[in-house]
Amino acid sequence: MPSERMRERIVLVAAVVLLVAVFAGSWVALRDESVNAGPAPDLPDYQAPTSLVPPADAQTTEPLESSEEDTTGETAPATVESSTTQPPVDTTTVGPGEDYALLQNAIRDAQPGDIIEVIGGTHPHQVVPVKGTFDAWIQIRASEGTSPIIAVEGEFPGFEVTQAEFIEISGFEIDGPPTTVSGAGVRIWEDSHHIRVANNVIHGFPGSGVEVIESGSVAVVGNEIFDNSARSPYQTSGIAFFKPFGDDGDGFENIIAGNKVYRNENLVPNPVHGITDGNCIIIDNTRWPRSDYEYPGETLIENNVCFDNGGRGIHVLKADDVYIVNNTLIQNLRTTEIIGGELSADDARNVIFQNNLVWARDPDDSAFLLRSESVAFENNGYVIADGGGGDVEDSAIILTDAGLVNSSLDPLEFDPRLAAGSAALGAGRSEGAPSVTFDGDTRPTTPSLGALEMAPS
Numbered sequence: 531m532p533s534e535r536m537r538e539r540i541v542l543v544a545a546v547v548l549l550v551a552v553f554a555g556s557w558v559a560l561r562d563e564s565v566n567a568g569p570a571p572d573l574p575d576y577q578a579p580t581s582l583v584p585p586a587d588a589q590t591t592e593p594l595e596s597s598e599e600d601t602t603g604e605t606a607p608a609t610v611e612s613s614t615t616q617p618p619v620d621t622t623t624v625g626p627g628e629d630y631a632l633l634q635n636a637i638r639d640a641q642p643g644d645i646i647e648v649i650g651g652t653h654p655h656q657v658v659p660v661k662g663t664f665d666a667w668i669q670i671r672a673s674e675g676t677s678p679i680i681a682v683e684g685e686f687p688g689f690e691v692t693q694a695e696f697i698e699i700s701g702f703e704i705d706g707p708p709t710t711v712s713g714a715g716v717r718i719w720e721d722s723h724h725i726r727v728a729n730n731v732i733h734g735f736p737g738s739g740v741e742v743i744e745s746g747s748v749a750v751v752g753n754e755i756f757d758n759s760a761r762s763p764y765q766t767s768g769i770a771f772f773k774p775f776g777d778d779g780d781g782f783e784n785i786i787a788g789n790k791v792y793r794n795e796n797l798v799p800n801p802v803h804g805i806t807d808g809n810c811i812i813i814d815n816t817r818w819p820r821s822d823y824e825y826p827g828e829t830l831i832e833n834n835v836c837f838d839n840g841g842r843g844i845h846v847l848k849a850d851d852v853y854i855v856n857n858t859l860i861q862n863l864r865t866t867e868i869i870g871g872e873l874s875a876d877d878a879r880n881v882i883f884q885n886n887l888v889w890a891r892d893p894d895d896s897a898f899l900l901r902s903e904s905v906a907f908e909n910n911g912y913v914i915a916d917g918g919g920g921d922v923e924d925s926a927i928i929l930t931d932a933g934l935v936n937s938s939l940d941p942l943e944f945d946p947r948l949a950a951g952s953a954a955l956g957a958g959r960s961e962g963a964p965s966v967t968f969d970g971d972t973r974p975t976t977p978s979l980g981a982l983e984m985a986p987s
Contacts, residue, residue, distance in 0.1 A: 533617070533841075542660070542946065551632050555679030560814065563781075571905070581798065585632075586836045595615060596623045602603070602803075602858075621701075633652075633653045634654075634656055634704075637658055640668045640670075640890065641660075642662045642767070643666035644912060646668070648673060649673040649901065650673070652679045655682045655686035655690065657912060658681065658691045658697055664696060667726075668699045669698065670697070670699050671698065672701070672702055677701075677703060678702055679703045680705065682704075682707045682735075683707055685710045685712075685736075687715065687717035688716060688732065688735070689717070691716065691722050691725055691745075693719070693720045695722065695723055696716075696728040697725075697744070699728070700730065701729050702731075702880060703730070703964070704733075704735075705733065706733065706735030706758065711798070714737040714740065715732035716739070720743075723748075723776050724745045726749045727748075727749070727750050727753060729753050731753070733754075733755070733757045736760065736761035736766075736795075737764060739756075739760045739767075739769060739794060740753065741769075741770045741771075742770070742772065743772050745771050745775060746783055747776050747783050747784065747827070748785075750787075751785065751786075751787050752788045753936070754790045755768045755790070756763075756982070757793050757794070760796070761798060763800050763801065765803070765806045766809040767808060767809040767811070767812045768789075768791040768794040768836070770809075770811075770812050770859055771829070773814070774813075774829075775820070778829060784828075784829040786831045786832075787794075787832050787834065788981075789833065790968075791811065791837075792838050793941070794808055794841075808839055808841075809845045810836030810842070810843050811844045812844075812845040813846050814847045815847065815848045815849060816848070827851070828851040830853050831855075831857065832856050834857045835968055835982075836860070836863065837939060838860070838861055839862045840865040840868070841862065841863065841865060841868055841870070842862060842870040842871060843857070843862060844859065844872070844874065844877045844886075846874065846881050847876050848878070849879075851883045852878070852882075853881075854884070855884045855964065856885045856889045856973075857886045857980065857981055858981040858982065859970075860946065861888065861890070861938065863891055863937060864891065869898075871896055871897045872889075873886060873888060873896070873898070873907065875900070877900070877902060879904050880905075882906045883897070883957060884909050884976065886980065888910060888913065889912075889913035889932040890913070891932075893913075893918035894919065895918065897910070897912070898914075898921055907921075907922065909928050909979075910927060911925070912921070912926055912927070913929045913930070913932050927979065930953070933953055934946050947956040947985035948969075948980070948985065949985065950984060954980060955980040956978055957979050967983055969982060970980050
């Protein structure tokens, strides 16, 4: 299993205490200034656990009760159509012949194996308390060719996944409320597990874009997440896993892959700690006390593109067994009071950073290691034109520029593909690199740094 390889072969980083600092007057930190990870560790090949991927041909296993007779002999997918946040005039259908006016009612009645296809329209926040099974997921998805919107009013999440199992949510635009101070785009909590959030556009929430709280076996894949976290004092981030909970299965328990995450920033300080987050991605506290519980699962973070966020690029805090490979991190940490790095490990164990492409606003914020053990920084590329670098490893690949097609932070212009001649091309380590890129192309046997390869000429 990946856990054995990570624990047996990961290179131990010797803790050399060189700096004692007091942060915010509340705690004393011992900072490790030496991060020479030595020889590259063996890394597990990425293989998405089948338990995190709904069957491609999933469909209703039994028809829902209907007021009309199904004469087709086939089981139809659930469909939902709406044009306003109020009950629409047009009817909606779940299963053969059954009419619903609201998406929430379709979710309420969903059974293992059901597909709820949402045909456009605008819908309010949705609560998802239902349970599929290992081989019969419940899928809530946009119908092909449509763009349904979840438009939230009030302090609610877009989708609130609570005590749910084997659920996929895909293809929505999830739009946050304009004035509230609480609420996330997708909140997964209360012991939910086997949840997949894929290919959504999530923006405008006062809290996180996607937050996972006391839940596990979650995949956050292929989403665009931006302009969140600005109005909450609770210190949230683009993608946040907090106190994961669940059993260790085969492969990685949690996967964060292929997401584009930008302009998420905390603007409202916490009354005690000030502004601390607004990260692109954070894995926070896998060692929380719940009857002496310690989370046994592993987390994979790969092929993500993070730029212009207020906090760190990828932050591992009080967490173990995290593998961070082939991500592109550009000009995050725009909130100057935050301490950390584009690649950041604080009180972490058994963590690997490999093949990441990093361009920090301040070169000293490129990599950050604090109070951690068994952490390997290996074969990462850093743009450090004029010295500095923070805690970058001795084996770091130092670049004079990121070599992107377009490094503008304007999301309409930003293009993180590598330009011809970029020093990041072919500079990655092949062992452990994901087989595909951010945009789904096959990654060559000699991979590049970051989430993408070279743009077509």
